[in-house]
Amino acid sequence: MYTADIRQPLVTGGKTYSDVTKDVCRPIENKPTPSWWLGFTIAVVLLLVLAGTLAWTVWEGIGTWNVNKSVMWGWDITNFVFWVGIGHAGTLISAILLLFRQKWRMAINRSAEAMTIFAVFCAAIFPLFHMGRVWLGYWPLPLPNAFGSLWVNFNSPLLWDVFAISTYLSVSLVFWYLGLIPDIASVRDRATTKARKFWYGFFAMGWNGSAKSWGRYEVVALILAGISTPLVLSVHTIVSMDFATSVIPGWHTTIFPPYFVAGAIFSGFGMVLTLLLIVRHVMNYQDYITTEHMEAMTKVILLTGSIVGLAYITEFVIAAYSGYEYEQYAFANRMFGPYAWAYWTMMFCNLVAPQVFWSKWARTTPWFIFIISIIVNIGMWFERFVIIVTSLHRDFLPSSWVMYHATWVEVGIFLGTFGLFFTCFFMFAKFLPVINMAEVKTIIKDNE
């Protein structure tokens, strides 16, 4: 097999096969560490905040938020797009990089996929609870019903969202679970307690590690990767159409689909980096998640960040060139209006900050990458806020121009989704192998 000598090995520290198994199974087979407990407790507290604020919203009404007659979507849909965006990196890493035979993905794809699924959970909360009558949340599903000849509106981008997100979630979930099966079987085989043997045995679905099983497994993985690949592009394209197909200046833009997809990958990698840097540090996985990985991912960030930045500028130039005063005003208002601070925060975080990754030092220094990854996350949240709120708060008729500031309920729900996300993630880190053992074992001696 051809090996590239200039590449660093994908797994460092001279790990053996048994080292891999031991390292990855350690958190599952041992009591959680104090730092796990600390993180988990904070996450659960935030999860309770989520439960409380959502309950309050449902009890009192959407009026507990500050959305108003002109800005009917605020933090809710901003958060929705933010979380869906984050969800993109997982599938990209596991599907597209699999198809491209990028082996460096193997150490990180498991956690990236987990992140995707949890992010989509978080995202799904917002379109559901932003409904005035959340108890009728199943009505957008095209179910045969007894309400008469009622059917859904296939023209509505919100309906497309329903399909896109649910497809994405189910495919990602299956793909993730499929990848987990051999590793779960490993845990089962090493199990020392009855319970562990039973549960892992149950979820291993009778995996026996035979060559036939592996053969089928790889075929299915490849097929699922093939199915997932268009989803990486389609989901955020469809999300972007919520805005692009509307008539509101600042939303009605044909550039949105590619711009949103790039933004999603950008933010997704930002979040993957944030998480992996923590995991790597807390769980001592420096040998598996190496600077090589960091560097590869920061390059993706640099690329997608630049694409996003280009999109911002293109958008503005097109608006200026359009000769359409409403569009021109919408963009001038973004830059110099009352929400200019949000616009310039976005510009700095998404366009300027990632440019530091041109430097090798920046790409390989974990603490610095961590800071930038947080900045990227903040920037991408602001991007959605800028698009949604600044477009709505001043649209066609100046009589309806308003300002919008979130209430504590809206902030609480947003913080609460981090609680949900991290609760899931901590549970994942405790109960499931964070690194794909089976795949990593194939690349121990590989520096392809």
Added chain:
Amino acid sequence: MSSNNYWKGLEELDQTQEFVSSNANEFSEGLPLEQVFSNEDSSRANRRDFLKYFGFGLGAVTLAACNKTPIKKAIPYVEKPDHVTPGVPLYYASSSISDYVGHPILVKVREGRPIKFEPNSDAKFFGCGLDGLAHSAILSLYDTTRIKGPIKQGKRKPIKWSEADKYIIDNLDKVAAKNKSIAIVTRNNTSLLLNQSITKFKAKYPNTSVIPYEAITSSGILRANEKSFGKAVIPTYHFDKAKLIVSFGADFLGTWLNAGKARSDYAQNRKPDGDMSRHYQFESLMTLSGANSDVRLPMRSNQTGLHLLKLYNILTKGSDSEGLELPGNHINKIAKELKDSRGKSVVLCGSNNIHDQIITNAINLELGNYDDIIDLENHYNGNSIDEKVFLEFVEDAKQEKYGAVIFVDSNPQYSFADFDNILNKIEFKVSNSIIDDETSRMCDIIAPNTHPLESWDIKQPYKGKYVFSQPTISPVFDGRNTSTSFAKWADENIDTKNKFSYDYEALKTLVSNEIGRDFNKLIEKGFFEKEALTASTPSFLANVNDSINNVKSRKKTSKELVLYQKLGVKDGSFANNPWAHEMPDPVTKVTWDNYLTVSKPDADELKLVDNNVALIEVKGQQIELPVIVQPGQVKGSFGIALGYGRKYAESVKNDMQNLGTNVYPLVGYANNTNSYVIDDEIKIISTGREYELARTQTHNSIEGRDIVREASLEEYRKDPKLRKVNKHHNLVTLWQEYDYSKGHHWAKVIDLNTCNGCSACVVSCSIENNVPIVGRDEVRRRREMHWLRIDRYYSFEALEDKDLKMSIVHGGDRSIKKGDQLSKEKVMETYSKEVGNFDYYQYVSTVHQPMMCQHCDNAPCETVCPVLATTHSSEGLNQMTYNRCIGTKYCANNCPYKVRRFNWFRYNENEKFDYHFSNDLGKMVINPDVTVRSRGVMEKCSMCVQKIQAAKLVAKREGRKLKTDEFTVACAQTCSSDSIVFGDLNDPNSKVSKLYKKYRAYHVIEELGTKPSIKYLTKIRNKKQTTNHS
């Protein structure tokens, strides 16, 4: 008895010990209780048991979950009254409540409940349309604070009418015995029925005087007319005949005298295709009249006299020889125009100063405007109160000349300073108030009147013009008509032999004496007009020179405080009305509060901005009010609205407990008349605190957008197609066109030229469509629910040339010429900086634009709803299906006109929003034809689809097609200037289809391709200058 014994078993035969003991029990074998209750045995439940328990459990849960269907009782009439068909409204002619003077209206009654006022379109003379407060007043019938029956104060104990009458008569007799006077404090009473009873009362108690009292008076005009022409009357102004209107501070379209008729008459003359009138408005505060004028000129209110004098001098002497220094030479120009339209003009003066009014009279006489345009013979009976009488009463009461006082609908405790001291000097006080108000709380006994909708009456709002009231509901509470009460106290027998009430009998007799025609026909019609009196030009009796000298001798102060009325609550007598408070002020767009209006230059000097709380010190009184920096307001003038700060019963909830600040104590008194312009020492400072006013519109400039089209009359005459302002877009559409060739195609045309922004349509729409009131805090959060709003935009006139350097983002550099209209925020910002002052803020021109759902053919809202809750009808309506709506709010975001409203909370059955939707009494006003929306659904203008359906049903039942313009929608119906026209575009004879074809008609944001069903007609101002928006 058979001797055969049958054993149950061998045990019985043997009579074993075991058997004997067990046989004594009811169940000899014992029950397997232990087995059931012991834990051990329950786990032995077999599959069958499990299925049994499971089945039972499931069944029980299912049964428990089956809620009993709520029982809704629909009780049929045992004896169905004639004409009453459930579901079919009845209309009764009556007279309006809020203006007190009487104005013909129709009361819509459903199943015995009055639910809405509608204008009586036959009564052309009185002006078509009703204003916002007139509409709101229906809620006073269903007010929870209404007095439920006679109440003796002290313990506020309800008593019987017989006891009340005895108590009152005893006390009145005591007062009469002491030889003290009795005062009857009425309002501007035009009721003949009440007068008749008072006459009877006077016969018994001869020492009785009637003291008319109004919180706000126009006695300056009354006295000036008395001095000038010997007639102390308020003339009737015929704005429909005036070709030139010059108003000095008179807000005749807003709250000055009979504004309802003025709005209606004025609009008739504002059609650019005919002979359009020209309107100059001099004023200090920004009023509705100023907003609608062709040319608005700044004038401090305390300079009204000087302006009039200058005009008078020019008109009579040819030039202003006295050299009065006033800015601009507009008056010269106006004087020339006035001379050119002799006999067809009118000069108005809003001041309550007798001398100002005498000069105005002299000017009008000089111009020959009597009696064609200003009619002194067929005069108006409203505003006809001279406060002199009341002030004399106060003086006499202080000297304890009065032993008793009876308040008839009047409430001086609220509006007259220190009135409680006067009340304390009167032994016996009676009130007829129907609600718990300030004065009635101080009285010994409340003998509540019936609500005007519960009683008979006849009023005479104009000389020779009568308006009738008839009951439209049987009394909700135990009130008694005050005219009946006076008759009773005058020892008249008020018991009638037949079923009819005393006031009915009295009215019938009165009508046959006074008018003498078929009573029933008169009542059905609702009003009666006698032949108008003709009059010759009056002779002038006053000495103008006295007035001129008075004007010249006035001190010159640079600051003034102007107390005015807002169109919402006016003088405050009907302020217990959430509809009136939530109606945005047509000028400031503020709801719920009064405030201090400040001009921009003054605000900068005093370091005040919007929502700052200012401390105002006048005449030793300190008042704190939030500030509004008002474009168009004159430097040196400050304004505060009267009518606020009412205190209602403690049971009143939420925002109705907190209704602004009462500034009646600031009203001045000069030249024997109330003075609403105070130019004493005024001190205004910022307190540094903030109070957020609830405004429905916070951005005031139109940003140069093609939303409201405007042109000058000259431009329009030259080019009726108005190619300069009417941009037509060649639109390509990807959508399939709707086919409306069959059936109806509903549409509206809104004439921006005649719409004056009075906001009556806003209230009418809210009442018709059960639109919730949300209160101050929700309006602050920009969540008012009005389906129809009036957008108001200002643009400013540049006073000097200036080249502005501006960034490319804001459109680049530009040069501003004197007279250009500035309407972009950024341009104004830069211009102000360059010029260094804000003087141009006084030269404002205003446009009003009613905005409601545009019922687009290519509706952006329709495509985005995931559940098809908003759809298009075959008649061109954009429909909203409430019970399908799940509340994604996407439709509202995608609406370019931002007319959709969301139910953020549950507004009905909710203590927090109990403005009438949540109490049993208030709910009676709900229109049963319109769904009360639940929480979490979207709503918007439905083009009164319930009215469309009702009219179609009537036509169908009668087997005919709908007649042309047979019915109309709530907003169009109430418009006094006929600015909103609704109808069927498929009917070539309908008004709307004719207007639709006008060159002036356009769609708002046409280039978006939404194809609305609503068209607007370009505003035409009657001025030479062209409008150049920059």
